[in-house]
Amino acid sequence: MHIVFGGAFNGKRQYVKEHMEVESIVWLEGELPEPGDDAVIAGLEQWIRKQLAQQRSEQEILSAISAAAKSAGECIWILTDISRGIVPIDPLEREWRDVTGRCYQYLFGKAQRITRIWYGIPQTLKGDGRDEHLHENRR
Amino acid sequence: MVPGQLIFISGGVRSGKSTYAESLVQQANGNRNVYIASGLAHDQEMAERIGRHRKDRAQDGWCTIEQPRQLSEALPFIRENDAVLWDCVTTWLANELYEGFEQGNLCANKPGCMEQKWRELKNTIDSMREKALYTVIVSNELLDEPLVDRTYQQWLGTIHQWLASRADQAIEMENGLAIRRK
Numbered sequence: 334m335h336i337v338f339g340g341a342f343n344g345k346r347q348y349v350k351e352h353m354e355v356e357s358i359v360w361l362e363g364e365l366p367e368p369g370d371d372a373v374i375a376g377l378e379q380w381i382r383k384q385l386a387q388q389r390s391e392q393e394i395l396s397a398i399s400a401a402a403k404s405a406g407e408c409i410w411i412l413t414d415i416s417r418g419i420v421p422i423d424p425l426e427r428e429w430r431d432v433t434g435r436c437y438q439y440l441f442g443k444a445q446r447i448t449r450i451w452y453g454i455p456q457t458l459k460g461d462g463r464d465e466h467l468h469e470n471r472r
Numbered sequence: 473m474v475p476g477q478l479i480f481i482s483g484g485v486r487s488g489k490s491t492y493a494e495s496l497v498q499q500a501n502g503n504r505n506v507y508i509a510s511g512l513a514h515d516q517e518m519a520e521r522i523g524r525h526r527k528d529r530a531q532d533g534w535c536t537i538e539q540p541r542q543l544s545e546a547l548p549f550i551r552e553n554d555a556v557l558w559d560c561v562t563t564w565l566a567n568e569l570y571e572g573f574e575q576g577n578l579c580a581n582k583p584g585c586m587e588q589k590w591r592e593l594k595n596t597i598d599s600m601r602e603k604a605l606y607t608v609i610v611s612n613e614l615l616d617e618p619l620v621d622r623t624y625q626q627w628l629g630t631i632h633q634w635l636a637s638r639a640d641q642a643i644e645m646e647n648g649l650a651i652r653r654k
Contacts, residue, residue, distance in 0.1 A: 340615030342629020418617025430618060451644060452482075452629075452636035454653045 339450035368404035375411040475601040479608045480635040483645025500606035502555025510564040512540045541567045544596040556604045561611035
């Protein structure tokens with residue numbers, strides 16, 4: 334499991350297309366993978382938003398994501414950081430940001446590799462064997 | 473002619489990016505240190521602040537060009553072997569994208585409007601490097617928060633990616649620490 338993470342419009346999808354083997358695997362936008370699928374999962378934050386708009390609980394959302402992460406094949410998760418800036422006034426926006434953050438924490442814990450993209454430039458956050466600079470709460 | 477060095481610096485508010493950018497320009501040993509400021513004064517306090525900054529920089533030997541939009545208009549004032557600092561991309565983009573707001577004729581809503589300005593910006597930066605010895609471009613991190621206008625974010629991302637790929641050095645500022653990404 335590999336996560337490609339970064340702010341919006343930072344070139345994450347382009348990085349995955351250019352630097353990873355994705356020709357033969359399913360590319361999903363705002364959808365979860367089927368069991369056994371090797372897939373690129375992009376736009377997860379939009380999927381989460383849709384579930385919240387349909388009144389699904391955080392627990393249900395997290396369970397669905399963890400079930401998908403466990404049952405799918407080799408997956409690349411493209412995760413857009415929405416964690417900064419001022420707290421949204423709209424309750425749905427606020428919940429969306431909170432739930433997305435907690436789902437990302439779960440996925441970050443599970444991934445073998447995490448690559449952060451900053452305007453097209455990659456940085457390995459996890460999986461390069463130099464983990465001593467990570468705090469001991471690392472999962 | 474060999475193009476001058478291009479340095480792209482981005483970071484959060486009060487991350488020390490402008491101070492760091494100024495120090496880079498001052499160390500570049502250009503004939504002049506030129507500051508291109510893109511801030512617009514929306515009220516008295518901002519006007520005073522801009523005036524104060526301008527005066528402070530003049531005492532440190534900078535010359536300032538106020539260029540809230542149309543960066544190309546600053547080009548004729550750039551001379552051979554200048555060291556240039558442009559601060560910053562985010563204010564320039566807001567000034568350009570939301571131009572025409574009072575008239576209800578936003579550039580953001582006009583097909584091709586921002587595309588034209590973007591082409592012009594790329595040409596201007598490339599031309600600037602033909603003259604200037606050293607060019608530092610400062611910007612701000614606004615792409616990891618959901619509340620910023622999507623169109624604005626998309627343009628900012630496009631510009632930042634282009635600058636990072638074009639630059640000799642790309643630097644992310646974090647509370648006064650300059651982290652070199654390229």
